[in-house]
Amino acid sequence: MSNRLPIIGVFAAIILFLIWSSIFVVNERQQVIVLRFGEIVDVKTEPGIYFKAPFSMFEADNVQVIEDRVLRLDLDDIRVQVSGGKFYDVDAFIAYRINDARKFRSTVSGSVELAEQRLRTRFDAALRRVYGVRGFEAALSEERAAMMREVRDQLQPDATSLGLEIQDVRIRRTDLTQEVSQQTFDRMKAERLAEAERLRARGREAAQRIRARADREVVETVAEAQKESEILRGEGEAQRSAVFANAFNRDPEFFDFYRSMSAYGTALNADGTTMVLSPESEFFRYFRSPDSNKATPAPAAGAAAPAASN
Structure with missing residues (x-):
């Protein structure tokens, strides 16, 4: 055993x-x-x-x-040229899976690395074709989704020949190159400066219109105010004259006295005014005593002179 x-x-x-x-x-x-x-x-x-x-x-x-899962192939820092001659730096990727194992084995011996090497070349060419027929702003607009679908459609026949199915194509980044970025910045700066100058010109024009309208309104307002003031002044002068005339008619002597007192107050104020007038001037008649207005009687003719004292 x-x-x-x-x-x-x-x-x-x-x-x-x-x-x-x-x-x-x-x-x-x-x-x-x-x-x-x-x-x-x-x-x-x-x-x-x-x-x-x-x-x-x-x-x-x-x-x-x-x-048998979805695989990803990244394509980084691809420089593509748009229709205007400018360049973009593009990052993109493909999501794909192997849907025909027999064809995948017969074409690339079942090697994912070899399949991705061939797919990378076709992916690069498809990106260049899609970007090359579009303008500068296309990849930065809503047309970006259509560009990704177009790349996928162009890539699918080549992928099918390798036994692959393209699930999705995504453009992760589309940046301007350094040279194009500077040119774009200069162009945008010039556009903004021109727009700012247009706005300033419109502002100056509007300010001039507002200033002219304000000046006209000031002149009209001042003229209207002066007109009203002259009317009021004339009415006041008329009322003043009427009051004076009424007062004169009631008591001419008192009115004459009041006017003389007003004249004294105006002429004899404290501003150092010097007046040279005769004491007998009519202007000072109210400064004299009431008897001074009467004539002094002359002495009798032939009257004896006073005796001289011994």
């Missing part, structure tokens, strides 16, 4: 090896190509445990694992 144990162990090891070399597992993110002597005999796309002929080391049956 003890002599059979090594033999049983060898047979068990052979059986385990055959089972291990005949089983392969496919998970939900993979698809597996089954090859027999280098030829594709089956493609497993559903997750699970599968069997194949053993002895893959002798090329009897072999498996190649292919990705």
Whole structure:
């Protein structure tokens, strides 16, 4: 019995090896190509445990694992030229998946790196074509979505020939190059300066109109005020004259006295006025005593002179 144990162990090891070399597992993110002597005999796309002929080391049956999830290919810092001759720096990416494992195996030997190398060249060319037929502002406007769809449509036939399906194309960044940025800045600055000058010119014109209207209104207002003041002054003078005339008619002597007092107050104020008049002037008649207005009687003729004192 003890002599059979090594033999049983060898047979068990052979059986385990055959089972291990005949089983392969496919998970939900993979698809597996089954090859027999280098030829594709089956493609497993559903997750699970599968069997194949053993002895893959002798090329009897072999498996190649292919990705069954969405993959991403980035394209960075691509300089593209638009129709006006200016340049953009563009970053974009493709989301794709392998939808035909047989074609993918036959064209690029199932290599994702080789497929992406070919796809990158076609992606670069498609971006240049799409940007090249558009103007400077297209990639910065709502037309950007249409540009991404156009790149995807141009890229899909080439991707199909590799066994790939383009899920999406996205332009992540579209920036002006340094030279174009400076030119754009200068142009925008000139446009803003011109717009500012137009606004200032319109402002000066509006200010001139407002100033002219205000000056006209000032002149009209002052003239109207002067007119009303002259009317009021004339009416006041008329009333004043009427009052004076009424007072004169009632008591001419008192009115004459009042006018003389007003004249004294005006002429004899404290501003250092000097007047040279005769004391007998009519102007000072109210400064004299009431008797001074009467004539002094002359002495009788032939009257004896007073005797001289001894």
